[in-house]
Amino acid sequence: MEHAxxxxxxxxxxxxxxxxTISQVLAPQYTRLPNAQVVGECALALGVSADWLLGLSDRPxxxxxxxxxxxxxxxxxxxxVDEQILAWYREAAGYxxxxxxATMPDMFKIPAMLEWEYADALHRTTEQAIGASEDxxxxxxxxxxxxxxxxxxHEVESLARAEGYYRGLPKGxxxxxxxxxxxxxxxxxxxxxxxxxxxRRVFSSPLTxxxxxxxTLYLGRHYLAFRDRARIAAFSEHFDWLIREADITARExxxxxxxxxxxxxRE
Numbered sequence: 001m002e003h004a005x006x007x008x009x010x011x012x013x014x015x016x017x018x019x020x021t022i023s024q025v026l027a028p029q030y031t032r033l034p035n036a037q038v039v040g041e042c043a044l045a046l047g048v049s050a051d052w053l054l055g056l057s058d059r060p061x062x063x064x065x066x067x068x069x070x071x072x073x074x075x076x077x078x079x080x081v082d083e084q085i086l087a088w089y090r091e092a093a094g095y096x097x098x099x100x101x102a103t104m105p106d107m108f109k110i111p112a113m114l115e116w117e118y119a120d121a122l123h124r125t126t127e128q129a130i131g132a133s134e135d136x137x138x139x140x141x142x143x144x145x146x147x148x149x150x151x152x153x154h155e156v157e158s159l160a161r162a163e164g165y166y167r168g169l170p171k172g173x174x175x176x177x178x179x180x181x182x183x184x185x186x187x188x189x190x191x192x193x194x195x196x197x198x199x200r201r202v203f204s205s206p207l208t209x210x211x212x213x214x215x216t217l218y219l220g221r222h223y224l225a226f227r228d229r230a231r232i233a234a235f236s237e238h239f240d241w242l243i244r245e246a247d248i249t250a251r252e253x254x255x256x257x258x259x260x261x262x263x264x265x266r267e
Contacts, residue, residue: 004046014045072225084223086132088210089139095211096146098239102206102218103165104155107137110180112173140192145211147192150242152199156181160260175261182257185250193250195243202245209235 001011008026012019017038024030025038033039033054043050051057074084089097099105106114111130140147158164159174166174185194197204206218215235217224226232248256 001046006045011042011045015041017041072227074223074225085208086136086139088208088214088216088225089136092145092210092213093139093143094145095213096148097140097143097211098148098150098209098236100150100204100207100239100242104151104159104177104181105149106133107140108181108184109133110173110177113169113177116169116173141188143191146190147188148195148239148243149193150195150197150204150239150246152204153196153247154199156196156257156260160264171264175264178257178261178264182254182261185253185257189250194253195246195250196248196253196256197242197246202242204238204242207235207238209239 001007006014008022009019012022015022015038021034021038025034034042039050039053043053046053049057104113109117114130114133156178159166159169160178162169162171162174181194184192207216208218209215209232212229212232213227215226215232217226226235
């Protein structure tokens with residue numbers, strides 16, 4: 001009542017009962033519960049949940065408000081300058097970030113790769129977009145937290161062979177991209193650890209876990225973001241499973257990339 005700025009008389013009027021009913025409910029010696037209608041009307045008038053009024057929950061928010069606070073949907077534009085992702089990275093500075101990308105992560109790509117991939121989709125200049133990707137990579141380099149990435153193995157193999165999504169990507173760009181990924185894995189290990197898993201055996205939707213703060217699911221046009229502890233833990237357990245099942249570990253990745261690049265050079 002104090003938080004809502006109402007007294008007993010005002011609450012009674014909103015609920016539609018006598019003031020004496022509210023006084024009885026608030027009396028220390030009162031041991032009976034009011035009927036369900038009074039509880040519901042009081043909860044509505046005070047902007048809290050009926051469960052909290054009855055001592056059945058430690059969260060005062062109503063169900064709809066609680067869901068809104070812990071789950072949100074934000075836009076995921078088809079552009080390299082994704083301000084929402086950058087904001088989440090800044091919020092999680094110092095925490096471990098764990099990521100399953102939809103394709104090869106933009107922050108790992110060389111400029112020639114970005115120009116080939118996004119030339120027809122970008123709403124800003126190519127230089128601005130590449131700069132944004134470099135900024136994100138710089139955040140990882142300067143971060144005090146760890147960064148783990150789990151990529152489907154076929155994604156890297158398709159890149160090396162110009163198959164599927166990467167059909168038409170010039171050979172020189174593919175070779176340079178694989179070499180760049182190898183350099184990153186060498187230079188930034190162990191703060192950056194990249195794993196490859198076999199998507200025929202295990203599967204994951206694109207997702208990111210920002211420490212214990214946020215877990216996000218990438219839907220294509222939107223992100224579904226969770227902030228409640230239980231769901232963040234579930235996303236983290238899923239990522240742990242991917243790492244345990246990885247075919248190529250972070251330590252094995254440089255040698256594996258060298259092998260792919262050698263095979264690509266012999267095409």
